[in-house]
Amino acid sequence: MxxxxxxxxxxxxxxxxxxxxxxxxxxxxxxxxxxxxxxxxxxxxxxxxxxxxxxxxxxxxxxxxxxxxxxxxxxxxxxxxxxxxxxxxxxxxxxxxxxxxxxxxxxxxxxxxxxxxxxxxxxxxxxxxxxxxxxxxxxWTNRFEYDDKKLSEADRAELGPFTTLGGASIAIITDDVTRGKLADVIEQGDLKRMADKAFTRELSDWIRPDRSRKTDGMLATALGIPPLVSGVAPWIVRTFNTSKSQAKKESALARASAALVVLHGEDETINLLEAGELLERFILKLTFVSMFYSFFNLPVELDDLRAKIQSLAGIDDQPQLLLRIGYGARPKTDSLRRSVEDVLKA
Ligand SMILES: Cc1cc2nc3c(=O)[nH]c(=O)nc-3n(C[C@H](O)[C@H](O)[C@H](O)COP(=O)(O)O)c2cc1C
Missing domain, CATH: 3.40.109.10 (NADH Oxidase)
Structure with a gap:
């Protein structure tokens, strides 16, 4: 553009x-x-x-x-x-x-x-x-630390009507043992994916320095990369193996969350459309009740870890997304967008 x-x-x-x-x-x-x-x-x-x-x-x-x-x-x-x-x-x-x-x-x-x-x-x-x-x-997707606060019963009740849509459902997991085991799975997923050169090369193509004039991709600051090094963030991600630090950070965030959330359903296109619509309703409702969320989706894309998530969440169909939810007071971090003119089909 x-x-x-x-x-x-x-x-x-x-x-x-x-x-x-x-x-x-x-x-x-x-x-x-x-x-x-x-x-x-x-x-x-x-x-x-x-x-x-x-x-x-x-x-x-x-x-x-x-x-x-x-x-x-x-x-x-x-x-x-x-x-x-x-x-x-x-x-x-x-x-x-x-x-x-x-x-x-x-x-x-x-x-x-x-x-x-x-x-x-x-x-x-x-x-x-x-x-x-x-x-x-x-x-917005808040990847930073949240307050150390459990999911309140009142908020759980507010979220209840936003946990099923067609064949898609959301499991909200608050017990410490299961959250700990899921945090281990997140750690394993990050260790494997972030050490994979093809994965980090693709990821780096979508990371934008803070002063980027692009209209898609993720700003380095939104990923927690300090502004001073945001200009070289894509190069860092592409060049160095950050898998250990990423795994440690994300598993700690998962353990400290108010709850972990597994969005699940079947893999057919129709089911995925329902899952995506359920996701948006759920995270908008979270925003509405002043809660935050972020994703840990790397393990969901690895078959063995996907199976572990399925068993830990106690579900019969497929895990599609893994998120944490929680409370905090951080102001919104900017995110890039293409304009309507850019997304109209010719
Ligand atoms: C289906 C889906 C999967 C996502 N997976 C991840 C993920 O694994 N890790 C992550 O940090 N963000 C993930 N995100 C969040 C996006 O990166 C984020 O929505 C995008 O950068 C735009 O930022 P915003 O949500 O703040 O508007 C995912 C979003 C969607 C819709």
Whole structure:
């Protein structure tokens, strides 16, 4: 994309003037406006592997396989879940602005990249979705230390309705023994993955120095890399074996968490779409109740460790994502985003 002198990718996509919605009139204009919220969704490595086509009365949602992560995520499970998080944001924004939103998964089954069709209408808006709207702008992935505080019963109850969707479910694990064993699995996953040159080379391609003008990838500061060395962060990750320090740090964060969370379901595309939508609802609800989360997904992508997570979580279907949740008071860390114009399918 063209670089403009006063364009700050970290800020601009989040600075949405809601009142501008009143100036758009056709359903197509409204759908395009709602995409401003869809692009704020989270995605693995912040690759933003989505594209959208405007249909006149809604949006076609596509997976952008040119943005896949072949080493970190060879089966594209996280890619599909990432696209699904943007569908949830679309639903929420539609509801907030008073629109009904009909989502169909895989509307043309032979078309692998077309993941969903979204039809908007002036009908009945979904109020449960609209309630999550404020969190769309304030959600972020907090990889820093949290307060040493257990999950409160009140918050567990608030999160309850956000732990199942279709075939996808969330297990919230608070007991110390299981959390300790899962922390060991996280340690093993980090030791293996971060010592793998192909993995760190791919990861380094998605790490951005703090002053980057790119609109995708993860800022070094968001990963806990000090600002002084952020300029050389991709080189550090590519060149040095940081597996031991990463494993030690992440397993300690897992042990200290208020709870670990296993999002699970089957591996079919439809199930992954449900899992991604459940993820976004859950982390938006967490944001809403002033809680934080971060991911530990490296072990989930290794078959032997995935099986261990499955057994520790006591589930019959497949672990898809592993997260910690907790409390803290850290201000939001910036994240990069591509603009709506950049993600519209030609
Ligand atoms: C499916 C999925 C998997 C993710 N896996 C990881 C992970 O293993 N480790 C990590 O630090 N962040 C992970 N993330 C978080 C993304 O890196 C993060 O969403 C992205 O950088 C954008 O930042 P934001 O969430 O603060 O907007 C994942 C996100 C998604 C949606």
């Amino acid at each position: 063209e670089e403009m002198e006063d364009y700050d990718a970290r800020v601009t996509p989040y600075m949405i003037d809601e009142s501008e919605f009143a100036a758009v009139h056709t359903l197509e204009e409204k759908a395009k406006f709602l995409l401003r919220y869809a692009v704020l969704a989270p995605s693995g490595h912040n690759a933003q592997p989505w594209q959208f086509g405007l249909t006149g009365d809604g949006v076609l949602v596509y997976a952008d396989y040119s943005r896949r992560l072949p080493v970190a995520n060879p089966d594209d499970r996280e890619l599909i879940m990432s696209v699904a998080t943007s569908i949830t944001n679309l639903r929420i924004a539609a509801a907030h602005f008073g629109l009904a939103c009909d989502v169909r998964y895989l509307p043309q089954p032979g078309k692998k990249d077309l993941l969903a069709s979204v039809k908007l209408s002036e009908g009945q808006a979904d109020h449960r979705m609209a309630d999550l709207f404020p969190a769309v702008l304030t959600r």
